[in-house]
Amino acid sequence: MSARRVTCLLWALLVTGLGAGCASATDAATTRAVDALAPVTTTTTEAVTEGGSGPSHCDDPGFDPGASFEPAGPTPLPGRMPEGTAMRGIQDRGELVVGVDENTRYFSSRNPDTRQLEGFEPDLARLIAEAIFGPGGAGRVRFVPLVTSQKVSAVKDRTVDMTISVVSKSCDRWDEVDFTSTYYVTSQGILVPKDSSIESVADLDGRRVCATDGSSSQTYLQDNTAAEVVAVPSRTDCLVALQESRVDAILLPYSILAGLAAQDPGTRVLDARPKTQSYGIPVAKEEDEELVMFLNSLLERWRTDGTLAELQSEFPDTLWVDPATLEPRWRLP
Amino acid sequence: VSVASTALGDASAGERAGASERMALGRWLRTTPGLIRVSSLVAVGCMAVTLVLGATAVAQRGEAVDSVSTSSVTQLATAGDLYASLAAADATATSALLRAGSEPEAIRERYLAELDRAESLLVEVSEGSDRSAATQQAVRAIETGLSGYVARVETARSNRRFENPVSAAYMRAASAQMRDEILPAATTIWSDAALRLGDDYAAGTSIAGIASFATAGGIALVALLGLSALVAWRTRRLLNVGVLVATILLVAVGGAALILMAEQHEALDQARVEGSDPLLLVSAASFVALQVQADVNLALAERETRTAYLTELDELTARVGGAGVQPGLLADAREMVDGIDEERAAERADAARALASVDGSFDAYLDKAQTVLASDEVDHDRAVRTALDERPGGLGFSAAVLNEHMDTALDGSRERVADAVDSTDVDPDVVVLGLAVALIAAGACALLGAQKRIGEYR
Numbered sequence: 001m002s003a004r005r006v007t008c009l010l011w012a013l014l015v016t017g018l019g020a021g022c023a024s025a026t027d028a029a030t031t032r033a034v035d036a037l038a039p040v041t042t043t044t045t046e047a048v049t050e051g052g053s054g055p056s057h058c059d060d061p062g063f064d065p066g067a068s069f070e071p072a073g074p075t076p077l078p079g080r081m082p083e084g085t086a087m088r089g090i091q092d093r094g095e096l097v098v099g100v101d102e103n104t105r106y107f108s109s110r111n112p113d114t115r116q117l118e119g120f121e122p123d124l125a126r127l128i129a130e131a132i133f134g135p136g137g138a139g140r141v142r143f144v145p146l147v148t149s150q151k152v153s154a155v156k157d158r159t160v161d162m163t164i165s166v167v168s169k170s171c172d173r174w175d176e177v178d179f180t181s182t183y184y185v186t187s188q189g190i191l192v193p194k195d196s197s198i199e200s201v202a203d204l205d206g207r208r209v210c211a212t213d214g215s216s217s218q219t220y221l222q223d224n225t226a227a228e229v230v231a232v233p234s235r236t237d238c239l240v241a242l243q244e245s246r247v248d249a250i251l252l253p254y255s256i257l258a259g260l261a262a263q264d265p266g267t268r269v270l271d272a273r274p275k276t277q278s279y280g281i282p283v284a285k286e287e288d289e290e291l292v293m294f295l296n297s298l299l300e301r302w303r304t305d306g307t308l309a310e311l312q313s314e315f316p317d318t319l320w321v322d323p324a325t326l327e328p329r330w331r332l333p
Numbered sequence: 334v335s336v337a338s339t340a341l342g343d344a345s346a347g348e349r350a351g352a353s354e355r356m357a358l359g360r361w362l363r364t365t366p367g368l369i370r371v372s373s374l375v376a377v378g379c380m381a382v383t384l385v386l387g388a389t390a391v392a393q394r395g396e397a398v399d400s401v402s403t404s405s406v407t408q409l410a411t412a413g414d415l416y417a418s419l420a421a422a423d424a425t426a427t428s429a430l431l432r433a434g435s436e437p438e439a440i441r442e443r444y445l446a447e448l449d450r451a452e453s454l455l456v457e458v459s460e461g462s463d464r465s466a467a468t469q470q471a472v473r474a475i476e477t478g479l480s481g482y483v484a485r486v487e488t489a490r491s492n493r494r495f496e497n498p499v500s501a502a503y504m505r506a507a508s509a510q511m512r513d514e515i516l517p518a519a520t521t522i523w524s525d526a527a528l529r530l531g532d533d534y535a536a537g538t539s540i541a542g543i544a545s546f547a548t549a550g551g552i553a554l555v556a557l558l559g560l561s562a563l564v565a566w567r568t569r570r571l572l573n574v575g576v577l578v579a580t581i582l583l584v585a586v587g588g589a590a591l592i593l594m595a596e597q598h599e600a601l602d603q604a605r606v607e608g609s610d611p612l613l614l615v616s617a618a619s620f621v622a623l624q625v626q627a628d629v630n631l632a633l634a635e636r637e638t639r640t641a642y643l644t645e646l647d648e649l650t651a652r653v654g655g656a657g658v659q660p661g662l663l664a665d666a667r668e669m670v671d672g673i674d675e676e677r678a679a680e681r682a683d684a685a686r687a688l689a690s691v692d693g694s695f696d697a698y699l700d701k702a703q704t705v706l707a708s709d710e711v712d713h714d715r716a717v718r719t720a721l722d723e724r725p726g727g728l729g730f731s732a733a734v735l736n737e738h739m740d741t742a743l744d745g746s747r748e749r750v751a752d753a754v755d756s757t758d759v760d761p762d763v764v765v766l767g768l769a770v771a772l773i774a775a776g777a778c779a780l781l782g783a784q785k786r787i788g789e790y791r
Binding site: 259 | 430433435488495497499501503505512513524531609610611614616618620621639648649653662665711713714
């Protein structure tokens with residue numbers, strides 16, 4: 001008989017009533033195990049948008065968010081980026097880091113079958129890489145998938161060299177980053193189930209409407225409608241929410257909605273197009289102005305030589321934008 | 334007035350009669366036969382109380398031992414298997430998301446097999462006779478959630494066939510549902526089973542029953558000794574065979590019952606400390622490890638939101654392996670295994686070896702996962718290939734080794750519970766019967782012994 005048992009027996013013989021001294025192991029292991037299975041509370045660190053010390057571009061009524069910096073001088077040759085420029089830094093590093101979306105059909109999506117990134121924007125990024133590194137440069141792009149709320153902040157904190165992901169050029173974003181000239185224009189659109197009674201922006205009031213978190217669409221909904229805004233991280237999350245009837249409509253740029261509608265024949269895009277917006281490539285402010293000018297020179301060349309039109313060859317007709325309409329407007333840095 | 338006087342007269346006559354009876358009883362109690370009779374009845378009463386308390390304590394302990402060996406541990410294992418199947422189904426589904434080309438048939442079959450297993454285990458849990466309200470609610474939550482989860486996975490699959498990017502969003506939504514709704518409900522079922530096992534241990538090792546029995550038995554012994562002394566004093570006869578036999582029976586049976594209870598106590602203590610507690614901790618570690626594997630898959634598949642998965646990965650890793658001075662689940666389990674009695678050195682060595690294998694394979698998995706996640710920054714395709722590779726050197730292989738070692742450690746803990754519980758091979762019903770027969774016989778002996786002396790006074 002073990003010492004523990006003898007102790008228990010003696011104790012039992014001496015004490016009446018409820019005892020605790022010889023009680024077996026506590027529930028510590030149970031508690032410990034159950035606690036370890038508690039859900040993890042992750043604190044999402046949202047990108048902090050600093051107001052900046054200077055005045056906002058939005059306070060300037062004459063500010064044109066569509067305009068960018070005019071290229072100065074000839075475009076540097078591939079593989080021969082000028083010393084001391086951001087392009088030279090990229091060339092020396094050996095890779096171009098580009099933030100992209102993985103879920104926007106036609107513009108940038110990862111093919112579930114091949115796991116490869118496809119679309120207008122990855123192709124544009126590969127062209128830029130070739131212009132920096134020379135032949136074979138297309139393979140030197142490192143794509144960093146970003147959600148909408150990260151697309152400006154990732155450029156600002158230099159996680160990426162640039163973002164090519166249907167980023168609309170707005171005055172508040174100009175406060176954070178610089179933009180290239182416009183490579184695509186579109187307007188906000190509304191996607192609804194085919195049998196929906198929603199026909200206009202006014203019909204969105206009181207309805208649950210999906211938009212991506214941190215997007216210009218979310219801002220538009222909050223500023224112009226009385227809709228209940230359902231913000232999600234990724235664009236395709238909106239389609240899931242619509243298909244599962246968790247929202248009544250999706251408000252996003254038409255460029256994105258066309259891709260979503262193509263994945264669900266049970267939906268339709270309304271004719272109502274509330275607000276036009278132009279897409280540019282955001283680049284970190286100030287010291288990378290030369291990079292913006294370099295990209296603008298490339299975009300202007302590709303606009304006029306048919307390359308931008310060629311990049312849109314896979315688009316449905318409704319998405320196609322005539323490059324002639326994208327003539328750049330310039331402003332001083 | 335006459336009626337009132339008559340009534341008063343009747344009342345006072347009744348009172349007088351009662352007082353007379355009480356006086357007669359008092360006189361009889363002061364006689365030797367009266368004293369012996371009362372003392373013998375007190376001793377028999379004490380033995381009856383001892384019998385009731387002893388039978389109750391033995392039966393309760395027996396039920397607790399039986400419940401631990403046949404019910405609680407089984408329910409805990411079923412709940413654990415349910416959680417593991419659900420988590421494994423999700424980990425398999427998310428790994429399918431990473432693969433290029435059509436989904437391999439083997440992966441699809443593995444997913445369906447885990448799902449089938451989860452569904453049959455859920456039926457087993459729902460058909461349990463003693464389900465708590467929390468478990469019933471959790472079963473309903475899993476039933477509802479699982480149908481939604483499966484629908485989302487299937488929608489993801491069909492969209493994948495059409496190369497629709499929304500496929501990934503459906504898979505992400507399905508996985509989020511699994512982690513936010515279904516697995517927490519499975520945790521509730523498992524926690525409930527763990528608490529029930531704890532209750533069984535508490536009932537089986539409660540000192541209240543053994544102490545009450547010992548106290549009542551002690552009082553009965555004092556009563557018998559008192560009776561024996563009284564008889565010797567009043568009758569001048571030292572030996573009363575009946576009372577002596579009753580005393581011997583009480584001491585022998587009471588002592589045997591106490592030893593049996595102590596053995597049951599120790600068996601349950603051993604089962605808990607050496608088997609169940611490590612089982613709980615390793616089970617929890619295995620669940621968390623499955624979540625870690627799903628996080629790694631999702632961080633690779635859902636790269637836009639990978640930060641959230643990586644943050645969760647760090648927290649979960651710390652729960653299993655510890656962080657800084659804070660020990661993890663595996664360290665706690667090791668500490669318990671180190672406490673296994675010296676008498677069972679071989680079992681302790683086996684358990685320690687099993688845990689060391691789990692520890693080593695968890696570290697190896699994490700090292701590999703970190704390498705894969707770091708390489709994902711540079712070459713996504715290569716990282717995914719390594720993640721899915723089930724050959725030595727691949728992350729898939731490391732995951733399989735980890736899961737196998739977890740299963741081995743869990744099986745070892747279950748065996749230790751069964752061995753410890755089986756070590757008490759005395760049937761409690763037989764003990765209760767023996768206790769009853771012996772104490773009734775002791776009571777009869779005491780009464781007969783006392784009666785013999787009382788009879789001599791007539």
